[in-house]
Structure formats: C-alpha cells, structure tokens
Amino acid sequence: MNDSLSTVKVMQAECENWKRMLEVLMHENVDLKTRLAAVVKENGRSDDFVTLAEQFQNNFMREDEVISLARRDVAEQEKLLLREVFEDGLLFREVTRKQKRLRKELQRIENGFNILKQRFSASLAEMT
Numbered sequence: 001m002n003d004s005l006s007t008v009k010v011m012q013a014e015c016e017n018w019k020r021m022l023e024v025l026m027h028e029n030v031d032l033k034t035r036l037a038a039v040v041k042e043n044g045r046s047d048d049f050v051t052l053a054e055q056f057q058n059n060f061m062r063e064d065e066v067i068s069l070a071r072r073d074v075a076e077q078e079k080l081l082l083r084e085v086f087e088d089g090l091l092f093r094e095v096t097r098k099q100k101r102l103r104k105e106l107q108r109i110e111n112g113f114n115i116l117k118q119r120f121s122a123s124l125a126e127m128t
Contacts, residue, residue, distance in 0.1 A: 014103070022106075028113070028117065032060055033057070035124070067109070073102060077102055080098065
C-alpha cells in the first residue's frame, strides 16, 4: 500500500505539471492568434494570404478545443487520484492505465502544437 501511495503522489505531481504545460499552451495559442490578427490587418490583401490566414485561424481554434479537452481529462484524473489515496486494487490499475494514456496524449498535444507554431512562424517569415 505504501508503494502505491508513493506512485499516486508521483502521478499527482505529473498532473500538476500537465496543468501548467496546458496553461502555457493556452497562452501561447492566444499569442499566435493575436499575431495572426495583426499580420492580417497589415497584409491581408491577397487571396492566397487570406486563405492561409484562415487555415491557421482554424488550426488555432482546433488547438483551443484540444487544450480544453485535455484540461478536462487531467482534472478527471486528479479526482481519481484523490480517490485512489483511500481505495486500492482495481481502481489503482485503472488510474495507472489512464495516467499512461494521458502521458502519451499530452506529449502528442505538445508536439503537435510546437509543429503548428513552427509552421506559423515560417509562414509569417515568408509573408512579410
């Protein structure tokens, strides 16, 4: 039981890290949308430019949704971890399995966001 308690503490700390990471991604996404709006205001004349700007705007909106869903999943996991402190057995295995799934999913989200950010920066450099 003591070993599972320390595992739960580690998973709780990981959830805290994920929440901070998602908060950073959320703020970065707002910054990207703000940069896009400024560039559109300055340079939004050509159809190609407008089309590209719309694609990025859609991507940024999709990222908002992904981040929101991930935040919800992490919050649900935190609730399970609080229960886990008092229960054992099957719930512990469920929590551990969900933690592994979240770990992979959040890494995928972070990597995908970084790729989007790089593509956007490269596109801005070409547009201006």
